[in-house]
Amino acid sequence: MKIHQLQALVASAETGSIRAAARSLGISQAAVTRSLRELEAAEQLPLLIRAPEGISFTEYGKTLLTHARLVLNQLEHAQNDLARFRGRAEGRLSVGVTPWITLTFLAETVLLFRKRMPDIQLELFESLMAVAQPLLRAGDMDFVIGQLHPSTATQEFSCEPVLNYETAVMVRRGHPRQHCRSVHELLDQDWALNFAPDGQDALIEYLFTRHGAQIEASRIVRAQSLGTLQMLVERADMCTWCPTVLQTAPLFQGQLVALALNEKFDSRQLSIVTRRNSTLGGAARCFIECLLQVIRKHARSARKEDLALFDTLTLLV
Structure with a gap:
């Protein structure tokens, strides 16, 4: 061959x-x-x-x-790394980015990366993990900044943990059910959620069934992008379940409300997700270093916005 x-x-x-x-x-x-x-x-x-x-x-x-x-x-990565040793950092880098990172740390990360590697052709996919995973599997992405189900990670992918983040059921501010205290009070509402093609049953089990709640599958709309999810929550009065940090992101600030439900949901882990047994090129390693530098800077900051941001985030690196 x-x-x-x-x-x-x-x-x-x-x-x-x-x-x-x-x-x-x-x-x-x-x-x-x-x-x-x-x-x-x-x-x-x-x-x-x-x-x-x-x-x-x-x-x-x-x-x-x-x-x-x-x-x-992988051959392209090797050629790019060798070009860097010759003093020419060229090539292409394709990164999948979970939407809440796009809204918080991405701009500073890209500016820092562009300063260090201006000749790299950078391609960014703002995509929820259900969308990014097939692209990563096929090699169309170098790595993903996102959350991956542990069972998948052990089979195909490797994860380097970066942050833990809290999640919550959310609605638009002023929603008729804004003050409800149980997921049982939301079973007659429509929901906008993101999940892998084969992940709806597991998500229904996690959000509803394990709490003794039964919801009709027809109540759930699968939103493949953050923009779609936002529109359905803000304009169609749908409920959603997402990272609590979105409350503080500029795009959503003051528009989303996390419900104080009796049911509790586990924190999730944001990781650098790569294909198992693959080798990241120099540009990918540089981008990750820039991202971590930006996140650590905000974690140490005493600014009001950063304190609010890290109320729901726990740094792991």
């Missing part, structure tokens, strides 16, 4: 045809076809399904494609 064969495989997947793959790689169509046939022959498995309208992949091809992307990403 050779690098040029993996490049041909990935390019074919990303462009949808042999001809387009050849253009993206700057080589002939015949060279791409030859690389793919050599790869299939070496592995003794059919990898592609060729049709007049384009190409698709067999199950074997899809499996190899996932690994090929990871291999090429």
Whole structure:
């Protein structure tokens, strides 16, 4: 299995045809076809399904494609690190960022990182973990700043803890149920929540069933972005469950109310999430260092805003 064969495989997947793959790689169509046939022959498995309208992949091809992307990403990191040793810090860094970090520490982190590595092409995904996880798995993200379920972490990903953060059921200020004291009083309300495609049952169990409450699944709207969640909470009077720190974030300040419910919810852990057995490049390590520097600065601050911020956060590093 050779690098040029993996490049041909990935390019074919990303462009949808042999001809387009050849253009993206700057080589002939015949060279791409030859690389793919050599790869299939070496592995003794059919990898592609060729049709007049384009190409698709067999199950074997899809499996190899996932690994090929990871291999090429790791090779790019190695080349970028070597370029840095030659005095040229270039390349691309793709980071998934949980929304409440975007609203609190991200801007300062990016400014600091850009000062240290101005030639790195930085790509930021503001995404809840349910959205970011598939991209991280496929190698389309270098790492994620977010919260990951422990069972997933042990299988595919590694987590470096950064912060513990409190969570709460929240509604807009002035919501008719703002003063309720139990989740049982909210079962006739609609909810905007974020969860993985297979995570709704576990979330319903955590928020309701374990407290003896039963809610209709149709009451729950899966919000894939913070903007969608905010709109549904503020304009459609939906309830949500999210990090309490959002109360103090500028975008939400004064608009969200954490309900003082009898039911308690565990604190969550914000971590640097990476693919297990992968190696972070120099740019990724630099970005993480910048983030930690910014968080520590705010944790030590006596400013009113920072004190309010760290009322619901516990620094772990």
